[in-house]
Amino acid sequence: MAVETTTIEGDVLDLDATPAEGEIRIRLNQAGRVPDGADSHVVGGELRVTIGPAGAVSFPLIPNDVITPAGTIYVVEYVLANGRRWREGWSVATAPDPIDIGAVTRIAL
């Protein structure tokens, strides 16, 4: 068995529309539990994703709608090589999968 994941894909652009360089740091706002068949695992910690050539990213995330307790969100921080940083709140759903990074539901932090 494997836990459910949703692939986030697309491009990260800098303000001048050029491809961004850097990484994305992703954490749950609180540790949760995720089913894996009849098993139950803990999910938490931080995922670091390197922004690839041309600003491209593609990475899996456990969707929030399969995590207990309900109502968790991901706190996502973009850390660019040019020093620019910003944060977003994400609620990732099981479907659609994959989903464009720009189409992920944003939640006010």
Added chain:
Amino acid sequence: MAIPTTTIEGKFLLPSGVGANGGKITARLSQNGTVEDDVTFEDHAVGGETVGSIGTDGTVSLVLIPNDEITPGGTYYLVTFELADGIRIREQWEVASAPDPVDVGAVTRVDAPVATPAFGPPLVDVLPAASSIYRGRFRTVRGDANEEDVTYQCLKGFDDVYRWIPAILGGGA
């Protein structure tokens, strides 16, 4: 000597669904207590700190004296996951004698946060296949032009089949 224990097993996963790359779990009792030996019936003091491991594939390994074998009643464990990248996550657990072993994700949390979502059910165009994964969860299906949105809840029927059932959450126009 036979001190009752419960084995905690399972995995610690990162948000990507991949196992955490190593670390440790530290467990302390909320207060010192005593536990009775199942064979000699002698009472032993129990306290201090127990350290378990998180493997490089996220596998958790920890053995604890269950709280329901500890006197006084009502103790719990203060648990800290410390991942290899330095991130720490703290929880409070009440470990039972059974089941043994128990999945790490199935241990009772006494600090379990109450879900207070600041937003409604996820909006979808098509409902995913109903299954135990969605048991009790809500989804709102977007209505097309001149159609209303409809919220569904995934529930198991008496025939053990999961279905999306329209939820009555409020009145329409």
